[in-house]
Amino acid sequence: MFKIDEVARETGLTKRTIRYYEEIGLMPAPERSEGGTRQYTQAHIEHLQRVISARDVLGFSLQEIQEYMGYAQALTGQRELYPQIREPERQLEKLREMDGTLEAQLRALDEKVGKILAMKQELEQFRNRVNAGIARLEHEHLQNEHQPETKITEGKNS
Amino acid sequence: MFKIDEVARETGLTKRTIRYYEEIGLMPAPERSEGGTRQYTQAHIEHLQRVISARDVLGFSLQEIQEYMGYAQALTGQRELYPQIREPERQLEKLREMDGTLEAQLRALDEKVGKILAMKQELEQFRNRVNAGIARLEHEHLQNEHQPETKITEGKNS
DNA sequence: TCTAACGTTGACGTTAACGTTATTATGATG
DNA sequence: CATCATAATAACGTTAACGTCAACGTTAGA
Numbered sequence: 462m463f464k465i466d467e468v469a470r471e472t473g474l475t476k477r478t479i480r481y482y483e484e485i486g487l488m489p490a491p492e493r494s495e496g497g498t499r500q501y502t503q504a505h506i507e508h509l510q511r512v513i514s515a516r517d518v519l520g521f522s523l524q525e526i527q528e529y530m531g532y533a534q535a536l537t538g539q540r541e542l543y544p545q546i547r548e549p550e551r552q553l554e555k556l557r558e559m560d561g562t563l564e565a566q567l568r569a570l571d572e573k574v575g576k577i578l579a580m581k582q583e584l585e586q587f588r589n590r591v592n593a594g595i596a597r598l599e600h601e602h603l604q605n606e607h608q609p610e611t612k613i614t615e616g617k618n619s
Numbered sequence: 620m621f622k623i624d625e626v627a628r629e630t631g632l633t634k635r636t637i638r639y640y641e642e643i644g645l646m647p648a649p650e651r652s653e654g655g656t657r658q659y660t661q662a663h664i665e666h667l668q669r670v671i672s673a674r675d676v677l678g679f680s681l682q683e684i685q686e687y688m689g690y691a692q693a694l695t696g697q698r699e700l701y702p703q704i705r706e707p708e709r710q711l712e713k714l715r716e717m718d719g720t721l722e723a724q725l726r727a728l729d730e731k732v733g734k735i736l737a738m739k740q741e742l743e744q745f746r747n748r749v750n751a752g753i754a755r756l757e758h759e760h761l762q763n764e765h766q767p768e769t770k771i772t773e774g775k776n777s
Numbered sequence: 778t779c780t781a782a783c784g785t786t787g788a789c790g791t792t793a794a795c796g797t798t799a800t801t802a803t804g805a806t807g
Numbered sequence: 808c809a810t811c812a813t814a815a816t817a818a819c820g821t822t823a824a825c826g827t828c829a830a831c832g833t834t835a836g837a
Contacts, residue, residue: 465784476784481825496833498784518734520678523824553756556749563746570739574732576676581728588721591714598711623814634814639795654803656814681794 463501472509479509487512487523487530519573529566621659630667637667645670645681645688677731687724 465476472479482488488508491499508530515526623634630637640646646666649657666688673684 475825477827478825480785485824494833496784497786498833514734514738517678518731518738520675549756549760553753553760556753556756559749560746560753563742563749567739567742567746570735570742573676574735576672577728577732577735580672580676581725584721584725584728588718588725591717591721595711595714595718598707598714602707602711633796635797636795638815643794652803654814655816656803 463506465499465501468501468506468509471506472513474509474513482509482512482523485523485527487527528562621661621664623657623659626659626664626667629664630671632667632671640667640670640681643681643685645685677728686720 463471465479468474468479469476474482479488483490488505491501491505494500512526512530515521515529516523521529621629623637626632626637627634632640637646641648646663649659649663652658670684670688673679673687674681679687
């Protein structure tokens, strides 16, 4: 059982942010002590780390993360796969819908990876040009150190 | 030469956003007609597409994109590699600094790719579980369709 | 038990990234 | 050259994602 300050240190979030994520439903509300103090579990910390990952890495808005986390929660078993649905036909429908959503999300991730790799290539190309410039300047610098006087003293006398 | 509305259609940005990006220095200010109308070139469009990519794919803030675009601009030749610096020693220093920054950016991109792939794996795992659930339900459904009457009519007569 | 440190709940403030509206000027077209 | 769709500037509005501050309750340790 952790208090909010420890969770903040573990995750790097501020206490305000942690409460805010609970407020907007991005986090399951933790149990409270008799006095009202929030008591977090390890699962809460891991949940927050997923949220951070989605936020920072994918650049998702917190709204988008809510959808994504719906599946992540199910994945970690914090929530049942098909909760209170009794009729098997509705269950099947729901599962097929989830499969479709997941497929779309996976495709989106592939696309992102592709674009990042493209940017990487551009940056690498550019870095090569920079390195070529460095090499050239270093070469010129060497020239100037090995025969510097010749040009300067030239045409003075003789 | 494009007017702002064509640029908007090409890039998918609104006119407001295009002007805003110019305002905060995220875009080189285009030439103006005598009357003051902005006249964009193909280079401007490509520039904007890079900005969009960095914004959407990497989730960068516009501030962060400014730094990134410093290099991207040099890459497309819209800006010289080492502009008005005359002293070769300062040039070398500058180039080495750029190389360092680029290396850091490349590492950051690698890290992002890694995290995305990790998320992909989790989603794929979860999708497998969903598909297993679908298969199970479909199987049960078949059972119910092949021998439905037997149970219902059973015990009626005979 | 008392107190210092921490927690909670409002409530208002802030910043980035635009949207929207109004007013006025521009430019292609019949 | 008249006009009608566009463009520009200015200014205020909006939303997400928190920060900050005040007032008050809780908790753990001397």
